[in-house]
């Protein structure tokens with residue numbers, strides 16, 4: 224008799240306690256809990272479809288008087304066009320990609336918004352376009368986008384684990400691990416790397432090898448997290464680097480940290496965003512990682528090129544109301560970086576300030592339960 228009643232009391236106590244534990248969070252989650260794929264996707268009505276994103280790209284190109292060119296570099300596993308938007312005439316080449324993880328909202332919208340600002344003109348924009356050439360990919364994974372799942376649809380693999388790792392890179396990983404006091408990865412790990420199983424990976428590697436970008440920025444989403452370990456403040460934006468510094472040249476490490484500092488400063492300036500640092504990872508088989516390491520292509524060939532790359536992670540689990548600032552923080556971050564590349568001030572940024580960006584704290588929502596929505 225008393226048991227159900229005690230459970231009931233405990234539940235009420237938990238409900239009363241919840242807002243006290245994290246007062247800043249209750250409001251932020253007004254749009255409901257982080258809903259996993261397959262249980263309905265509450266935010267999709269505010270998101271464009273893959274076909275709509277493509278149509279907008281082509282409409283922009285038509286308006287651009289030839290400045291913007293859309294190229295189909297291949298087809299997805301289910302036959303959707305894999306499109307890259309090329310704009311700008313400058314010598315510095317910048318690659319921006321969104322939505323490699325199909326269930327991470329707004330990467331496509333952020334890339335598209337940024338593209339719109341490039342097309343819409345103005346003195347500053349013309350200056351940037353005379354110094355920089357862009358390759359912009361709003362949707363890397365159109366099938367996953369439509370299915371609202373992280374992976375591609377045909378192979379059901381994470382496309383951000385499908386670029387090339389050769390023996391030299393594998394040996395580098397184990398050197399880094401030894402330096403960190405970690406056991407070496409076994410030989411079977413090398414044999415298990417999935418290299419270019421997906422047609423998307425193949426198509427975009429050749430596009431990358433052809434364009435050979437100096438800089439790359441990869442747009443992602445994560446769950447909802449605290450700022451650091453001792454605040455009740457929510458972070459909506461993290462910046463990250465997908466490799467151990469020991470995998471990179473000093474020049475690469477400095478450049479990618481400078482990019483992170485600029486994006487964090489720009490996002491924080493709005494006053495509603497506190498940028499945090501994405502936790503340590505070392506994933507050479509990721510797209511931008513392999514691009515930094517001159518990873519081999521689908522047929523074992525080499526582009527003989529090393530990009531400088533980092534990634535943005537925006538808060539997920541959001542409705543239409545929040546999408547505006549999520550998109551804005553991405554666009555602000557991108558502009559801060561490209562302005563500094565364009566006017567030559569990137570090299571003057573203090574790279575060590577990267578280490579002063581607050582760490583990302585514990586998860587606020589249910590990422591542990593639905594890890595496919597939360598990690599890089």
Ligand SMILES: [Zn+2]
Pocket residue numbers: 324327443444598599
């Ligand atoms: Zn992601």
